[in-house]
Amino acid sequence: MKKHSYRAVEAFRGADKTIRIVGHRGARGVFPENTMIGFKSTIEMGINLLEFDVVLCADGVPVITHNHALHVPTFKHVGGDFIDHEPKVLDLTWSQLQCFEVGRLDSSTQYGQRFPDQLQFAGIKVPKLDELLGHVANLSENNVYLMLEIKSDPNHVNNDIFRKKLVSEVTKRVRHFDLINQTLLHSFDWRILEECKSSAPDFPTSFLTQINHNPADVGEDSSLSVGPNIKNYGDHIPDKVFEKGGSLWCPNVQDITPTGLKRAKNLGLVTAVWTVNTVEEIDRMIEYGVDAIVTDYPGRVQQRLAVNGYNW
Amino acid sequence: MKKHSYRAVEAFRGADKTIRIVGHRGARGVFPENTMIGFKSTIEMGINLLEFDVVLCADGVPVITHNHALHVPTFKHVGGDFIDHEPKVLDLTWSQLQCFEVGRLDSSTQYGQRFPDQLQFAGIKVPKLDELLGHVANLSENNVYLMLEIKSDPNHVNNDIFRKKLVSEVTKRVRHFDLINQTLLHSFDWRILEECKSSAPDFPTSFLTQINHNPADVGEDSSLSVGPNIKNYGDHIPDKVFEKGGSLWCPNVQDITPTGLKRAKNLGLVTAVWTVNTVEEIDRMIEYGVDAIVTDYPGRVQQRLAVNGYNW
Numbered sequence: 001m002k003k004h005s006y007r008a009v010e011a012f013r014g015a016d017k018t019i020r021i022v023g024h025r026g027a028r029g030v031f032p033e034n035t036m037i038g039f040k041s042t043i044e045m046g047i048n049l050l051e052f053d054v055v056l057c058a059d060g061v062p063v064i065t066h067n068h069a070l071h072v073p074t075f076k077h078v079g080g081d082f083i084d085h086e087p088k089v090l091d092l093t094w095s096q097l098q099c100f101e102v103g104r105l106d107s108s109t110q111y112g113q114r115f116p117d118q119l120q121f122a123g124i125k126v127p128k129l130d131e132l133l134g135h136v137a138n139l140s141e142n143n144v145y146l147m148l149e150i151k152s153d154p155n156h157v158n159n160d161i162f163r164k165k166l167v168s169e170v171t172k173r174v175r176h177f178d179l180i181n182q183t184l185l186h187s188f189d190w191r192i193l194e195e196c197k198s199s200a201p202d203f204p205t206s207f208l209t210q211i212n213h214n215p216a217d218v219g220e221d222s223s224l225s226v227g228p229n230i231k232n233y234g235d236h237i238p239d240k241v242f243e244k245g246g247s248l249w250c251p252n253v254q255d256i257t258p259t260g261l262k263r264a265k266n267l268g269l270v271t272a273v274w275t276v277n278t279v280e281e282i283d284r285m286i287e288y289g290v291d292a293i294v295t296d297y298p299g300r301v302q303q304r305l306a307v308n309g310y311n312w
Numbered sequence: 313m314k315k316h317s318y319r320a321v322e323a324f325r326g327a328d329k330t331i332r333i334v335g336h337r338g339a340r341g342v343f344p345e346n347t348m349i350g351f352k353s354t355i356e357m358g359i360n361l362l363e364f365d366v367v368l369c370a371d372g373v374p375v376i377t378h379n380h381a382l383h384v385p386t387f388k389h390v391g392g393d394f395i396d397h398e399p400k401v402l403d404l405t406w407s408q409l410q411c412f413e414v415g416r417l418d419s420s421t422q423y424g425q426r427f428p429d430q431l432q433f434a435g436i437k438v439p440k441l442d443e444l445l446g447h448v449a450n451l452s453e454n455n456v457y458l459m460l461e462i463k464s465d466p467n468h469v470n471n472d473i474f475r476k477k478l479v480s481e482v483t484k485r486v487r488h489f490d491l492i493n494q495t496l497l498h499s500f501d502w503r504i505l506e507e508c509k510s511s512a513p514d515f516p517t518s519f520l521t522q523i524n525h526n527p528a529d530v531g532e533d534s535s536l537s538v539g540p541n542i543k544n545y546g547d548h549i550p551d552k553v554f555e556k557g558g559s560l561w562c563p564n565v566q567d568i569t570p571t572g573l574k575r576a577k578n579l580g581l582v583t584a585v586w587t588v589n590t591v592e593e594i595d596r597m598i599e600y601g602v603d604a605i606v607t608d609y610p611g612r613v614q615q616r617l618a619v620n621g622y623n624w
Contacts, residue, residue: 029429030342030611031357041353045343045431107615116591117341117429119357119611120618279428299342299431303419306432 006204009247011145020292022049029296032103051147062129073111133177152189152226171200189226206248207241238264318516319493321559323457332604334361341608344415363459374441385423445489464501464538483512501538518560519553550576
């Protein structure tokens with residue numbers, strides 16, 4: 001069952017005493033999440049695998065932000081306060097989105113308190129996907145790889161036309177910057193990944209899974225309503241990912257088991273676990289021998305790897 | 313008692329609902345300490361006040377590193393292990409210093425464990441003072457300010473010739489890059505600061521003090537044997553700093569009192585407190601209303617300031 005080999009997939013594959021580090025939303029524990037200043041800084045610090053989130057705005061422009069709606073603790077009115085309601089990105093044109101700035105956390109909120117050391121930056125906007133792609137395409141080396149999460153809107157999960165448009169807009173931008181070999185298409189929504197396989201088969205796909213939903217993620221509209229029901233798959237989730245033509249399996253850190261990991265390895269899948277932030281979780285992933293660790297704290301993971309005799 | 317006004321001093325002065333943030337050794341909690349990649353990243357993240365440490369190597373080149381001797385937990389042999397003995401920087405030529413790399417922490421050491429989230433960087437060397445000065449001089453805006461700590465070698469503390477040479481070499485480099493208006497000369501050794509006043513009176517001086525020595529700093533050869541005995545000055549330390557012609561007073565976070573701070577303010581001194589890392593300490597400094605907070609964690613200070621309604 002030899003599968004097509006993708007350069008972008010191999011960049012995430014571990015090796016003997018080597019586990020890869022993926023910066024989550026850039027590196028949200030350190031830099032402002034899903035921002036150009038954050039991505040640039042993460043790359044300059046030598047973290048060359050980046051995870052981030054893409055949604056469309058009303059005029060079809062793919063932009064980089066996590067939630068379908070503007071997120072109260074991370075969006076401010078330009079020059080003003082944090083927002084107090086959450087319009088949907090899909091209801092705002094690119095030009096309307098310029099009325100909001102990101103780069104700050106409201107540290108009085110529960111969400112803000114999760115990232116107490118994050119550096120704060122004023123006066124910046126939600127980036128277009130094009131901004132990050134352009135930056136990566138212009139680096140002197142082609143060694144930055146993108147785990148591009150296509151966010152699936154729960155309201156449109158059964159809308160074939162919307163899904164086709166979403167995948168088409170995203171892949172068109174990546175092709176435009178000639179970054180197919182540096183990009184994974186990554187989603188919780190397996191129907192989106194099927195659409196990717198069908199309309200853009202030259203891209204590798206990365207299957208996000210989450211069984212035990214993390215209460216801390218509630219309100220961040222992640223996997224809850226868009227993924228397949230995988231509770232009964234047990235340790236056979238990787239088999240399903242393989243059947244669907246996936247190259248990466250991305251289980252939540254609460255769900256990964258040594259048995260599941262072994263099945264994935266035997267199938268040739270790369271296993272990248274998210275979001276691994278505590279020392280206990282990091283050490284457990286090292287013990288299991290996963291391929292890649294998706295983290296908000298790349299420095300913390302580097303230090304745990306080094307002290308355990310691992311490279312990254 | 314109107315004193316000469318220095319632009320570099322005013323950059324560190326607080327204002328109504330404004331406390332300045334100074335990145336300690338760059339920003340050691342986040343980036344590799346006293347390295348160019350660390351300084352560049354700190355500046356890019358908008359932290360424009362930088363503290364760092366300068367010593368001379370054997371051929372008289374001022375270099376940026378904290379200790380007089382190479383520091384076991386932060387120095388590696390190039391391409392090899394962490395060092396296991398600590399030669400003095402003053403005994404190594406610039407060329408010999410190239411056999412060592414910095415940018416990593418040995419996380420198995422007590423020192424390493426103090427900065428568990430610090431990003432790690434391979435293949436970099438101790439920077440020359442010139443590298444940082446050149447970088448700052450070439451920025452498009454002249455808005456980065458340097459709290460340049462001149463480290464006083466306890467073995468040479470009574471050596472007038474050595475002291476004159478040290479001050480002369482450092483100030484010559486700053487003059488060469490035309491950064492007098494962006495530099496403070498900062499030291500625990502008040503005799504060094506006297507020498508600065510005498511041989512380079514166009515530079516402002518910044519007086520470091522520490523009464524209660526922090527056990528965590530033992531082994532980092534900081535103030536222990538080079539400063540004056542200030543234990544009996546009580547809250548009158550700022551008066552002594554003022555008498556000596558100082559522009560800044562930099563007390564340790566364990567030592568600062570509201571009374572001492574008030575005396576300093578009345579004398580027109582800027583009070584910058586070091587090294588303020590815990591939320592409890594940060595909040596106390598905000599409550600006191602210091603001018604500037606010297607920290608390894610600028611993001612943490614930004615968030616505490618923001619949540620208390622302060623700017624930086």
